[in-house]
Amino acid sequence: MDELPEKPASFEKMIDFARSISEGIPFVRVDFYDVEGKPQFSEMTLHPCFGFMPFNPKEWNRYVGEMLSLKGMSASRRGGKCRTA
Numbered sequence: 001m002d003e004l005p006e007k008p009a010s011f012e013k014m015i016d017f018a019r020s021i022s023e024g025i026p027f028v029r030v031d032f033y034d035v036e037g038k039p040q041f042s043e044m045t046l047h048p049c050f051g052f053m054p055f056n057p058k059e060w061n062r063y064v065g066e067m068l069s070l071k072g073m074s075a076s077r078r079g080g081k082c083r084t085a
């Protein structure tokens with residue numbers, strides 16, 4: 001396929017919403033559908049390939065991991081234990 005598909009009618013709104021709901025999250029993909037010209041939220045993905053994508057070469061695992069800073073995030077947002085009632 002040589003040509004890219006056209007941007008959805010609600011593309012700019014999707015970008016604005018994605019920026020807003022991902023604020024404070026260091027790495028996330030936010031997915032939307034365009035339904036009759038309106039953005040419809042689909043999902044947020046916090047890691048690609050279910051977290052099972054191997055790095056090749058292996059040393060890139062550490063290289064990429066060192067670029068991600070979780071400073072300032074609470075334990076519950078880092079995937080640590082959450083307090084329950």
